[in-house]
Amino acid sequence: MNVDIDHVRALMVEACRRSAVPAESVDLVVDHYLLGETQGKYSHGVAKFCFESQFFGERQGSPRTVRERGVLAIVDAQREIGPVSADHAVRIAADRARELGAGIVGMINTQRYGILSPWAEHLARAGFLGIVMNTSRADSTVEGARTPFLGVNPISYAVPTTGEPLVVDMSTTKSPMGVLWEARRGAAQLPAESFVDLDGDFTVDPHLAESAMVFGGHKGFAVSLLIQIMTGSLFGFPMGPGVESTWTTGYTFIAIDPSFGGELDDFPNNNARLVEVMEGVGTRDSQPFRIPGRRSRAHVRKVTALGKLDIPDSVYRRLRARAAGDFVSD
Template structure:
């Protein structure tokens, strides 16, 4: 079934308010989730709401909690202090915009956090303020190290964004071949997955999403190395939990997750006049577009363009959700007395 994005976001916000979030906080969290759906990253969209609710019920996330921000020059530390990852990341972005505007460069670490949606959401928020933004996060073990068979590091996303004369150039990637959320989407849809996404309990590649016990690093040792760097920045440097010390979002309700994030903001104006920078960025994109496409491809795109095109299409045609996700969200709405919206069958 297909759902209008505005209706889906409005419902998610009302649902979050019923859980104890303020109107503003609920709207922000809902936006992070539906934005992921709009951009085709359904693994980080409204499918996450049941897990968010379960952690509130367990007392591990407090809707009324406020992140604690401390700053020394261009160094920012954020303690999520029981708040969800989205609100901790929002506080970090606001502090980074101010600090980088004053100093040219600023960096933030966040500890005590949870799943915060897509890393790219915050990198693009920095780009919208005239910054080059880099955002990384660690997460619970889900990926085998290169040469290993048991999960060691998380999918550990890496994102960056930079302003242009139009939509920002942006990259948001897991350092694994796939995000675990995409496996969850395949599970919900009852569809097979590519053989290079994950391994079963014996460490063998599998196309059965139900059999996946761990994911594979993207590009073998290269993805493993990037994931390790992300763990150093997001986990070790921030003071958050590391690797197996991170609580599992879906199965461990005995402790907070204590996820860590790291962000960097570069104020473009401190390095180059903003108009000159965006002109050069637009020229770089034009050069990429001018390259003849390889067989089977219609055009060379730049990072972020596929997601922007998906967003435009889904804003017009709606967001498709699998039946299993609709059923789960419908039950969640009934339990919270916030009925799930009706969709169109297409």
Template sequence: MPDTENLQDWRRLIDAAELTRFTTEALTTAGARPADAAVTAEVLVAADLGGVESHGVARLRRYVEGLRNGDINRFGVPETVTDAGSVCVIDAHNALGQPALCRAVDLATDRAREFGTSVVAVRRSNHMGIAGWFAERGARAGMFTMVSTNAVPQVAPMGTNEPMFGTNPFCYAVPTSGGTLCFDGASSTVSRGKLEQLDRLGKPMQSGWALGPDGQAALGAAETVTGLINRKGYALLPLGGGDQNHGGHKGSALGLFAELLCGPLAGARWSRHTYQGGEAGLGHFVFCLNLDALGDQEVIRTEVEQLAREVRGGVPVEAQTPVRIPGDRRRLVTEMRLTHGVPVLESVVADLNDLAEFVGIEPVSALTYET
């Protein structure tokens, strides 16, 4: 046990298998079907393994409570309601988002094998975790895969301080001869999950990330998170910020693009209306392009890997900081954490153990402490 009364900067190292076991059991006990619990746990733990703690097991409580109180339909089974060959639509029936989007990716890869390209949209879904997990699933099947989702309104388009868009990530992944190349990022300057993580750590947020009710820069992570959740006039800024000089119009356009794909085009609600009527209305979007339809897949994989090597080989601005491409850091962090354990904040461990007592399962077993 660390010799300090302030544990906010301490983390417990937890074996990834143990973290997955705990998360799966908590979801199953809360009412999720075993297969749905397993894929949801895999996505959450993958986020922690890759250093994206904002989308990891720290979010488990919202799933467990949603399943228990009926906000998430534990009986819902994703259903294909439109099948036009290379274009399909899945109704998630307000069930867990991860199983619905996993089914969408698998359907999209199957149809892209047949037709060369495919689109699968998902409607009436819930939060689905990190988009990169799903895009990489498609890439491992030999597809260039793009995934997006909308979310509750938190981002103010350039020119207003009213939240109208979700953080609306875009993600793409492509197979290479050395693995997968994957980018996963929000269309906002920062995600709410990042602010929640800063709040847990007691660290400040930066100016230019969010606005307060007065339209001025918000500077407190805790008050901004609370204001976003309670819709008290706080708003995140789009990628590029709140003015055109730094590209805020481009971030706004990307956020709108995601709303189009995952809202009206998917037959889902857009962000301002996602939770109207007492159930989730989130939309997801999957696009797959079969590399075999473009030419020799092995040649394409090799050339993508060569491109990646050339980018990494660029002269670094700072000699001690190598040039990276999307996914490099996450891959290195994952390898390290699979070997040594996943560092989980003490406050998150405490919340997990509260959940264990709430649903009646064994608490998560930690290995040791680190700072």
């Protein structure tokens, strides 16, 4: 159904009020999930807000740094709401990068957020190379295996250019787990060859699916494994089957200041020249070469101009329930 963006936002704000989100954090939380929706990342937009809002009241306090040495810092988020704790970690990473050339922040004991790209882009707009990643429970596996042993391990990175930052935001599974959750709620089929059952066979039945499939065969597995380590053992956080809950899930935020390596104005300029090269890449179908982040930005512009969101009836019902103070119905 088509719903005015302002109306959706008002319902989200009311849901935050009902769940005792601090007034100074409401806009940050609502805008984060609305951005995911307007980018077309529906599994990480309003539906994700409806799911995560049931935990907002579990926050215990503001994030605090519990250990730091050199470029590294570890943050105990104290079960803070995901977008709020991520904003905190990004700022710490940026501060350390300004002082030391790099900031590498590991965070644990936090609620989840939606898309990763806003945090990486925040760092890029400050002139840094920004990298953001997190793990999850062991919900993914590799082709040929039957046992899930990795988190879904998404990653986003961004660099400044002379225009908009160049931004990548991707899961290391073929489809995010949010797709599975929504398919179970709506009795929809899953994307082909994206999830496997208990025997390791591909399935499109959301009720038979047990694991998300890592992309790219053995090479994709290697990328996911690196993220697992960088969100886990690097900071002494649990990994794989050791991640037992939201509160033991690791998050990593990295800011790198190129000026410490001698690069000043040339960093965004060189990145912009690379983007120009990509813009000139020929394709077999004569369509423009797909540059990371541009499709999402175009979707935001289109939706914003229309002033409406196309939201499934079931998600809209859940959102209205949250705004009425019902954080249980699904």
